[in-house]
Amino acid sequence: MTVTVPTAPTTTELRGRPVGSHPPATGSHPPAIGSRPPATRKPGPRPERGSSPREGQRVRPLTRRQIEDHLQELGDLYAETCGGGPWAWNQARSAFLRRLAADARRPGFELLIAETTALTGCAHGFPVGGDGPWWEGFDGYLPGRLLRLAASGRLFVISGIHVPSRVRRQNQDRAWNLARRLQKRLLTDHGAAVAVTLVKRSDHRTVEALRSWGWRYIEGDTPRTAPLGPFRVLVLDT
Numbered sequence: 001m002t003v004t005v006p007t008a009p010t011t012t013e014l015r016g017r018p019v020g021s022h023p024p025a026t027g028s029h030p031p032a033i034g035s036r037p038p039a040t041r042k043p044g045p046r047p048e049r050g051s052s053p054r055e056g057q058r059v060r061p062l063t064r065r066q067i068e069d070h071l072q073e074l075g076d077l078y079a080e081t082c083g084g085g086p087w088a089w090n091q092a093r094s095a096f097l098r099r100l101a102a103d104a105r106r107p108g109f110e111l112l113i114a115e116t117t118a119l120t121g122c123a124h125g126f127p128v129g130g131d132g133p134w135w136e137g138f139d140g141y142l143p144g145r146l147l148r149l150a151a152s153g154r155l156f157v158i159s160g161i162h163v164p165s166r167v168r169r170q171n172q173d174r175a176w177n178l179a180r181r182l183q184k185r186l187l188t189d190h191g192a193a194v195a196v197t198l199v200k201r202s203d204h205r206t207v208e209a210l211r212s213w214g215w216r217y218i219e220g221d222t223p224r225t226a227p228l229g230p231f232r233v234l235v236l237d238t
Contacts, residue, residue: 057114057121059181061189067104067111071097073119074111081162096160100124103159110189112182114163121167123182125158127190137198141233143218149194156192158183158236172212179213187238195236201229210234 062070078096079089103109106126114121130151142150149155167178174180187195197215199206215234 057116057178059112059114059185062111062113064104064109067100070113070119071100074100074113074122077119077122078162081164099159108190110186112185114178114182121161121163121178121182123158123161123179123186125156125160125186125195127153127156127192129153137231138196138233140229141198141218141231142196146194146196146218146235154191154193156187156190156195158186158195158197168209168212177213179209183213183236184238187236193238197234197236198231199234201232207232207234 067074075093075097079093082089082092082096100111103124103126104111108127109124110126111122111124113119128150130147146155161179161182163179163182171177172179175184183195186192197210199210211234213236215236218233218235
């Protein structure tokens with residue numbers, strides 16, 4: 001799983017400012033007899049914190065042919081959101097496109113993009129069965145409940161969420177947070193009950209981002225009981 005959350009924003013941030021109103025100051029004397037009481041303003045709905053994707057970000061899937069046609073833009077998006085300098089971008093971009101090409105051949109693979117007038121984010125993954133090459137890396141990590149979900153076709157692997165850094169920093173708990181929208185749409189489109197993803201044990205920033213979007217460790221996974229290995233598994237319930 002790669003959740004690209006750079007150290008500095010790489011796309012324009014839309015900032016929203018909650019607008020508060022303050023009642024006018026009043027003196028200590030009561031109003032004169034016969035005078036009209038001061039008008040009171042009814043409280044309105046609380047403004048949303050920050051900018052909502054409802055302001056323009058559309059989420060839609062790409063077909064495999066469209067993915068091939070948009071590889072340049074997808075690679076650029078990944079490079080722009082992965083952080084680092086030009087050399088790191090080129091290395092990361094090439095590795096991302098190789099992984100994407102391999103995943104795109106899996107049955108049921110889906111890639112969602114978010115866009116305004118340009119590409120602003122993407123997420124991708126695939127449904128899994130009870131066996132198959134998808135288990136590579138997951139061996140020994142999944143409890144029986146998730147294995148049974150896989151056998152019933154209701155388990156989904158999210159292999160990548162690539163979004164601007166503000167999506168990690170702002171409004172993580174809002175349903176319209178872009179990462180939350182993308183991951184929920186992937187699960188909804190495939191009727192999955194649970195999503196799983198692998199994260200490098202040392203990648204604390206990615207774990208922090210995923211947990212802020214509703215992901216959790218598998219039951220019983222603690223620093224003392226987690227299986228040894230380079231990865232940890234996180235799960236997301238619908």
